Amino acid sequence: LVEQLICNQQVVGSNPSAGSDSTATWPNETLMSRPRTPLDDLENHSVFILREAHHAFRNLAMPWSMGKDSNVLLWLSLKAFLGKVPFPLLHIDTTYEFPEMLEFREWAAKHYGITVIVKVNAEARERGIGYETHDPVTVTHELKTVALKQAIAEHKWDALITGIRRDEDPTRAKERYFSPRNADSEWHYKHQPPQFWGQFAMKNAPGEHVRVQPLLDWTEVDIWRYIEREKIPIPLLYFARDGKRYRSLGCRPITHPIESNAATIAEIIAELEKTRSSERAGRAQDHCEPHAMQKLRAKGFM
């Protein structure tokens, strides 16, 4: 499967960690002559934020869902830190994961030489919390948000680098690049600290952490164009099979594929340029009640 996965991404023969002149993916001339694009600006700014975060915080981690945004974030971290990610990645395993995603996790950990911490809220599963018996907001909260809080408490992280984007959801559109969370991971969206000119000022009290959000300015199409340009490996579930593909990936029981024949990145981009339906339309927990995302996010959901 991994072979197939990489083939689909057309990255055979280019080893991103090699980084020497002879195997460089792009010859110097093309990089030199290519005029700066909006993607370059996004990349430069995200790299700047990642480096600021690495300087400012002692104990960082990067939640990683293996989804497209997560993989772009990982790629940008490799760029920022010149091929070596200086913090662990965290996978919150809800136990409702697609098997393809878990397989990708194992492959990528080896491929990039990254440290991956896997966290399951075992206590909640033992209590019987699950999609079979509970509503999506409860399950998402328990198996994602609470699991995340448990991991933060165990590892005493003072900052988490997340891959959220403003265009995903109107409450995410109000986010800051550096967003403080209290000891209960709560987001005080009514009292967000001012931030401008690339400067932020905040101190963590014990137990508190900061969400660092380098992808805020990116859109769904930007993510795809960047994956295409940089040839970033991603899971196969995003590509159409039998007339269906996943546009956004979450827990299996509440994530629904869309009708699509887009089997390549170019086709996905073409499809997105035409569509006007929202990216997270297939994610049930966002839509089960008014302001569901605000409520989830205020309590610590990403």
Added chain:
Amino acid sequence: VKIVFVGHVDHGKSTLIGRILEETGSLPEGKVEALRASCQAQGQRFEYAFLLDALAEEQQQNVTIDTTQIQFRSGRRGYVIIDAPGHEEFLKNMITGAASAEAAVVVIAADEGAREQSRRHGQLLSLLGIRQIIVAVNKMDLANYSESAFREIEKAYGEFLQTLGLKAAAFVPISASAGMNIVSNGDPAIAWFKEPSLLQAIDKLEAPESAAKQPLRFPIQDVYRAENRRVLVGRIESGTLRVGDQLLFSPHHKTAQVATIERWPTTSTESASAGESIGVTLRDHIFIERGHIASHEADAPVESNRVHARVFWIGAEPLRVGARYRLKLVTQNVECEVVALGSVIDVATLHTAASERSELRINEAGDVTLQTRAPLVLDNHERVPTMGRFILADGDSLVGGGVISGALYTSAKAIKSENIFWSESDITAERRALRNQHRGAVIWLTGLSGAGKSTIARALEKELFQLSMQTYVLDGDNLRHGLNANLGFAPEDRAENIRRVSEVAKLMADAGTVVITSFISPYRADRARARTIALQAGAEFVEIFVDAPLAVCEQRDPKGLYQKARAGELKGFTGIDAPYEPPEDPEIVVRTDQQTPGECVAQVLTELLPRLRLVHR
């Protein structure tokens, strides 16, 4: 293009943005319908604003609380709209949103005209350096589509912008709720308006001058070790950097050549310019850390420990003279003290506060002088915007922003010698200070001939000596007998005279002495350079203006020089036929025509001694 929408609360910003998004097809399918249905279910009237005001509190109270960013495309290009709250209480959110914008749309309701926040936001746009402005006169339907109402606002707000040095690219009458004159122009209701619609006017805005054309500023963000090499990483704020460039690193004036420019996964490119986050390796081994700024020697930034800025304040506690804050300018982070507060501007009325103030309250702006504990590398905002602005932090909160002006540029070449290295002694300035129980310093007296510099210098020396301090006076006349015997009084000779004195004073201060210099030193630029030179050695620099009116000095005429100058026997005498540029911002001013020498010295000691105490790090 990033474009911020600002204006008074309830003048219809969010509604206008919602309209633009819908009319340009930028909203997901069914979004408006879903929102309408949701509003109906909750018994609320539908508002376009809800598309952006996503928070439950925002929808219930019908007010934008926090800034939002959302993208749309016109026929010409892509935009990021930044919705900034208009309510006074959320001004810090407005600044957070507006600070990253390249252009602004100010929304003014036709039925109310410009209000407090319309003006306050205009002022903040000017402070934030946003020069491209379009004024949308909204709610034309509530003003009966009246041309005179529109023209009145155009005239009044245009004049207001002019006082800020701003000019609107266009004034456009619109109705956001009726969707009039937003995308296409020529609406019959305002047949009198023949100019482009709002979106057409936005499309006509030109991108601001590229930062790549400004002088090179590459602030070091961090130093990474990769395969036994040290890679300096950072974002180029302005200018262009090339492999082989000789870089000057401020504030310590070290130079080194660029060996490679690094990006992952490619190792090297030939050049990089403003906005790029890169890594750089050097051919020469010098110690560099976060906060150092690389530039080209021919076009270097200013180094100073005195900063003049217009500061806007968003802290709940007022800014006070004498208070200390952290000053963050690109990757530099230094402690500073507020030493003076000039005029305070009411940002709503732009009136200058009538009485002298010792504090700057929330949502006010004022001219502030800051003294930093360590040398700061900076530019005037008009020269390099990103190096000419900073934030102030009080503990863990960001409380203000400042825009720098009035810094004097001195030639880095004259300060730095080619190919000569500063030899470091094991006995550091800190160790000398520890033994002496005080720091080395340069006390720079400036003033007209006869103002009393020598008298004060000698008396001060005596006082310091009696306090068991290392001290010495460098006197103008004495130095011209030897070290500066080959120099005359032409401007270039005067400059060289002062440069030599500055260097000697620096060495003596480095040796631990409190050096008192007593020179007319009539030129501001020369004194600014003396400061830079002293700061490089880590010495304290205190400029004292020994002030007395020319008539008083001439009457005293202790050496009979004024008489000779008046008689034409002495050419180029300061105050008579050569200029004296008084300090704009000295650390200390004494008035020898009003104070006795004893009073002057006592005043100097009070202000000086705390600065000479050992710094415990």
